[in-house]
Amino acid sequence: MSKALAPKQALFEHLAVIARALGHRVRLELLDFLAQGERSVDDLARVAGLSVANTSKHLQQLKAAGLVSARRDGKHIRYALGEDRVLDAVATLRGIAQAHVGAVEGLVASYLARRDALEPVPAAELLERVRDGLVTVLDVRPAEEYAQGHVAGALSVPLDCLQERLKDLPHDREVVAYCRGPWCVLSYEAVARLRAAGFAARRLRDGLPEWRRAGLPVESQAPAVAPSVDLGHA
Numbered sequence: 001m002s003k004a005l006a007p008k009q010a011l012f013e014h015l016a017v018i019a020r021a022l023g024h025r026v027r028l029e030l031l032d033f034l035a036q037g038e039r040s041v042d043d044l045a046r047v048a049g050l051s052v053a054n055t056s057k058h059l060q061q062l063k064a065a066g067l068v069s070a071r072r073d074g075k076h077i078r079y080a081l082g083e084d085r086v087l088d089a090v091a092t093l094r095g096i097a098q099a100h101v102g103a104v105e106g107l108v109a110s111y112l113a114r115r116d117a118l119e120p121v122p123a124a125e126l127l128e129r130v131r132d133g134l135v136t137v138l139d140v141r142p143a144e145e146y147a148q149g150h151v152a153g154a155l156s157v158p159l160d161c162l163q164e165r166l167k168d169l170p171h172d173r174e175v176v177a178y179c180r181g182p183w184c185v186l187s188y189e190a191v192a193r194l195r196a197a198g199f200a201a202r203r204l205r206d207g208l209p210e211w212r213r214a215g216l217p218v219e220s221q222a223p224a225v226a227p228s229v230d231l232g233h234a
Contacts, residue, residue, distance in 0.1 A: 027058050032181060035180070038080040063082075068082050123214060138154065138190060177204070180207045187204065
């Protein structure tokens with residue numbers, strides 16, 4: 001019979017359960033997708049490039065640690081983040097990795113930073129500039145993610161539709177693109193294409209999950225006047 005853990009040891013063991021659930025790249029990526037909104041197992045398997053069975057196994061481990069929740073929707077099981085503090089935990093991991101793991105710093109520099117050397121737009125600055133009608137905001141995530149929630153006033157222009165939508169964008173305002181988060185390449189690619197087409201463009205420093213976590217205005221329906229909606233009344 002194994003010896004019972006002392007109370008303090010038992011507490012750390014519970015922390016270890018959460019740490020083990022976070023300790024896999026696939027589960028971290030699934031959390032990144034779920035940070036955009038609720039999704040079915042089938043949908044998560046598709047976007048993650050996994051089998052449904054493998055996706056379900058990883059989700060069960062996340063659920064057991066309280067990191068995600070699940071509900072039945074007809075024949076489907078839909079998952080969501082257990083709570084917003086899950087985003088904080090992942091952000092802490094990301095920050096520690098970038099500060100102390102050389103390989104991470106190198107990947108960020110080669111994979112992301114080389115695509116865009118300009119300083120990204122902080123959330124507070126973007127909020128103020130949209131209120132003043134000085135900027136057009138593009139959500140370049142897939143349309144289904146936009147529908148679940150987006151920066152108030154943002155236009156849905158998925159990256160693969162950007163080229164055909166360029167003619168609809170005003171040239172007299174800066175364009176700011178955002179996507180899933182700090183390590184999401186979609187906004188980097190969007191900004192590169194916008195600049196190549198002659199637009200003044202930058203990206204938002206973070207993504208929709210961080211914007212929402214900060215309590216900034218979010219919509220789940222397409223805005224009536226997308227580029228210049230007054231976020232003060234959203």
